[in-house]
Amino acid sequence: VSLAYATDRRPDVDAIRALYAAAPLRRPIHDAARIRRMYEGSNVVLTAWDGERLVGIARGLSDGCFDGYLADLAVHPDYQNRGVGRRLLELARSLNPEVQWVLLASPVAKDYYAHLGWSGLPNAWRLNREGWDYHQVDYDTYKAQHAELAARA
Ligand SMILES: CC(C)(COP(=O)(O)OP(=O)(O)OC[C@H]1O[C@@H](n2cnc3c(N)ncnc32)[C@H](O)[C@@H]1OP(=O)(O)O)[C@@H](O)C(=O)NCCC(=O)NCCS
Numbered sequence: 001v002s003l004a005y006a007t008d009r010r011p012d013v014d015a016i017r018a019l020y021a022a023a024p025l026r027r028p029i030h031d032a033a034r035i036r037r038m039y040e041g042s043n044v045v046l047t048a049w050d051g052e053r054l055v056g057i058a059r060g061l062s063d064g065c066f067d068g069y070l071a072d073l074a075v076h077p078d079y080q081n082r083g084v085g086r087r088l089l090e091l092a093r094s095l096n097p098e099v100q101w102v103l104l105a106s107p108v109a110k111d112y113y114a115h116l117g118w119s120g121l122p123n124a125w126r127l128n129r130e131g132w133d134y135h136q137v138d139y140d141t142y143k144a145q146h147a148e149l150a151a152r153a
Helices: 013-022 030-038 082-097 141-144
Strands: 004-006 044-050 053-062 065-075 102-103
Touching: 004 082, 013 030, 013 053, 013 065, 044 065, 044 082, 053 082, 065 082
Parallel strands: 065 102
Antiparallel strands: 004 044, 044 053, 053 065
16 A cells, blocks of 8 residues: 655544554553643644555654654554654654754664664653653553554554
């Protein structure tokens, strides 16, 4: 199948939640309003579509000329290992190659980015958020909690 890629489409919040459940990508998908706000506050939303089905997404924040933070990257398991993630990252780069992107890799993707030309950072620092965070839930629990949602992706 040939997929369509977009830099200007804002998917339905429930399609995003279902894709995160299926991928899986641990985000507060139990809180649809928060996912909506996460997207409303993001100025880079890159998507991959099989017809009207959302199959891949990257969300980021960027000034468009120097810095960018890639917050989420998720590809539906039916479409993984077919270059969708690579293509979404290339799209981010192509918005403006003068932008330096940073991200936090998930445990399941910690070796993914080196392969695609990203460099690891010895000097990255984090100020932890309060409330729900992904390290409080393991992947099996997350998948079990959201199986119904994942099936809709
Ligand atoms: C990680 C993820 C985004 C990769 O997307 P994808 O579309 O499946 O990956 P691609 O097809 O673009 O893979 C490109 C290359 O990376 C390799 N690769 C894929 N997934 C990988 C992983 N988890 N770890 C290491 N290498 C990986 C592929 O084999 C491929 O190698 P090749 O070019 O030599 O053939 C996707 O598997 C996913 O959504 N995982 C769950 C959510 C997640 O962890 N997201 C990342 C958050 S930081």
